[in-house]
Amino acid sequence: MPTHSSDFEREAADLIDRIVLESPLKAAGFIVTIYGDVVDPRGDVVWVGNLIETCARVGISDTLVRTAVSRLVSSEQLVGERAGRRSYYRLSDAAGKEFSHAAQILFAHRDERDWNFVHVPDSAGGELIPALERAGYARLNSQMLVGPRKPDFAQPVLIFEAKVASDHAELQAFAAGYWDLKPHAAAYQKFLGQFAPVEALLADDLQPSAETCLVIRLLLVHRFRSVVLRDPRLPPEALPDDWPGFEARQLFERLYKLxxxxxxxxxxxxxxxxxxxxxxxxxxxQARFGSVGP
Structure with a gap:
């Protein structure tokens, strides 16, 4: 016999509090998650009151929301509109493109198989090399970097595509020599520690409210996005056999669907x-729902 929803709400509130305590939220970042998970796939506009109500569930005040929205407008990520007494905010075109890119990584995930060596000319190195490193590339010397996908900018660089001819162990050793994977592994482990209890709670046949399901899903997306977008996202063959990112993605997909x-x-x-x-x-x-596992 299912347990009453109040039992789920009480336990879910404790889990939400713990996740927020362990990984404090910034208002602007969480609002970006709301747009990415809820608003962007349904158009690009939402009432500011919805942002305020949703943020309140994770301890972000009305004042912090309004300040964050103002800053997102100033940074040209959001554009304000009014209809009567209500304020609405929509994504800017530039922000929409960024959201689409992030959604591809989160929901249309595909393993990278090929490698790219990028030679950066001296004249452009001061700007491009840090950008490539932020995108997950590893520096081999002062002008050459390597990574598992082509850079997505049009600046003049030489790109050499490579197929891996070495065996599994040699590729793992190569990756370990050029990428510090420990912080990324720790971030995935923390994600697993935070959200595995959510799956256990759902498995107990408790009855969650629709609002609580949305809040937990937003936290799920927010935390997984923060981890996976920092990950260099190397091909599976280059990663340790016990890489926690594999388990983390599986958990993300199961919970997103549930x-x-x-x-x-x-x-x-x-x-x-x-x-x-x-x-x-x-x-x-529907495309997102269909992409997260069977």
């Missing part, structure tokens, strides 16, 4: 743009 039906119901019931409620399901949300 939480989404109820979470999307809450979105459709409460989130609005200038024309009315946001839809529960769109082609984009």
């Amino acid at each position: 939480l989404s039906r109820s979470a999307d119901e809450h979105v459709a019931e409460t989130f609005v743009n200038g024309s009315g409620p946001l839809p529960k399901v769109t082609e984009a949300t």
Whole structure:
């Protein structure tokens, strides 16, 4: 017999508090997650009141939300609109492109198999080399870097595509010599420690509210995004056999699927743009749901 929802809400509130305590949230970053997970696949506009209500569930105050929104407008990530007494905010075109790129990594994940060696001319090294390193490339010398995917900018560099001819162990040794994977492994382990209890809670046949499902899913996406976007995302063959990122992605996909039906119901019931409620399901949300495992 299912346990009453109040039991789930009490235990879920404790888990949410623990996750937020271990990984404190910044208002602007969490608002970006709301746009990426809820708003972007349903258009690009939402009422500021929805942002305030959702952020309140994770301890972010009305004042912090309004300040963060103002800063996101100043940085040209959001654009404000008014309809009557209500304020709405939509994504800028540039932010929309960034969100699409991040969504590809989170929801349309594919393993990289090829490698690219990039030679940067002296004239451009001061800007491009740090950008490549932030994108997960490792520096081999003052002008040559290596990484598992082509750089996505148009500056003049030489790119050499390479197929791996060495065996599994040699490739792992190569990767270990040029990438410090320990911080990334620790970040994945922390993610697993935070969200494995959520899966255990859902398995206990407790009945969560739709709002709680959305809040947990937002935290899930927020934390996984922060880990995976910093990861150099090397091909599986280059990673240790016990790489925790494999298990972390599987957990992310399982939980995203378990939480989404109820979470999307809450979105459709409460989130609005200038024309009315946001839809529960769109082609984009269906594509995401279909991409996260069987």
